Amino acid sequence: MDIKRKKQVSEWAVKTVMWISMSIVFLLVFSVIWTIFSKGCKAMSWSMLTKLPTAGTYLGGEGGFPNAIVGSLYIVGASTVLGLLVSIPVVFYLNVYLKTSSKLAYWLRLACDVLFGVPSIVYGAFGFTIMIFFGLRTSLLGGIIVITMLIIPIFIRTMDEATRNFPREILDASYALGATRWETLKVVVRQIAPGIATATLLSIGRAIGDAASVMFTAGYTDSIPTSLSQPAATLPLAVFFQLTSPIPEVVDRAYAAALVLTIIVLILSISGRFITNRFSKNKL
Template sequence: MASIKTRLRREKIAKIMMQLSGILITGSLFFIVGTILFKGFPYLTWEMISQVPQGGFYIGKEGGILNAIIGSLYLGLASTFLAALIGLPVAIYLNIYVKSGSFLARSSKLLFDVLFGVPSIVYGAIAFSIMIWMGIRASLLGGIITVTLLTIPIVVRTIDELLKTIPVDLKHVTQSLGATKWEVAKILLLHIKPGIFTALLLAFGRAIGDVAGVLLTAGFSDNIPKYLDEPAATLPLAIFFQLSSPIPEVQGRAYASALILTLIILIIVICTHYLASKQRKHKI
């Protein structure tokens, strides 16, 4: 009887702890979003969205952050595409072509786990050294290379975990019907297609929100880059520079920039959920 009471007491404590954790996380989210809305919305204007910085923008004069918005989209979309182009085949190879539990499979996944946790400033420093060696100056290309290296582990490990959720019987049955490994891979990828959208979303969110990695490699410019060898502004850097100003109006614009970045992520999340739900209906 005492044992049952102890188990019930532990379950109650665990339930309370989970509820408190949920409240804390949800409350933190609402606090962050609420702070951005409260401090940034009054400074959010069409001029700020549709114009590039004019002379003295970062000391409170006219202009906007269109250059940073376009630069962030360029960098985020290009690096996510390249990360998917490289990471997806790597994940397929490790799960389909490499024997499960082999030294290569275990060491490769351990390596990507380590790369997943490496701070972005380390990627920036390494990419900056490579750029100096190759004679590439700080530019949109340098930022794309850096953020691609940063997001490849995210794509590989996320897809790897998705492939683990597929029943082993599906793979065995497909192979027993005489399918090649590439045909098996296509069937498994079709099965986790909604999850792949989530993996790309995670990569894009990391790419568009990174500041340490692109600080050394992408540079900063008040103009919209037309070529890959031109420096590019990003929203995180624009936020950082504006928050560093002692002028209250410029700090308010920083929160407005953060609000724009949040809205971009929100739009991507909604689109991803829509595509995922459409795919699930199609499978049903």
């Protein structure tokens, strides 16, 4: 076989392999979504979303998982707000106060990347020991603390990536008008708003789906928590605990909870893409 032909054959072979790889990826996405939706839609009913579990619920009785939905929303809502409060100043400091060659900035980015890689079960175990140390029991507060720790590195790194491409001239313009760096923060926040939005969506997705970290810290309960010191149920745990039950009605509840969780995550990921596409068009 001459060289030219060999070249073409290998080109063709590689292209086939690539197409196969991509089809596998699509097939997987389709399979996962299809499985969750087909099982979940069959199991879904209005009472699943509205009726609190009762004593007989785990033996096949009536009831759904609004406790888990509300618990998840409480935890995710509170930790997102806390996460934003911590990470916006950090990102701002990183990109406005520090020079790009700064050692502190390097170590901070490295620390966040490392924290991002720490398994959530380690956060869970560590958070639990801290709670014991402060005399807290499994509670809504514990869940909020751990999830906040979990999402802060994601917040910082995603926003940091968005801020890094942001034109430095705007800073100079703001300083030239006599603004302090603190006042310039307002300009920066407005500029990187889409970045903050995507980071928030990403963090919410991560926070709402994480089971390993809230397992020991937020616990699980059948009622909706009314104070920070009460345990709170979460959606991933509602799926996890009920899936292994031998009773079909209980397993159905797990499927329905999985469907709710998937829909939430899908909405988050689609709107994240939308924001990125929408705003990257008019970027300078």
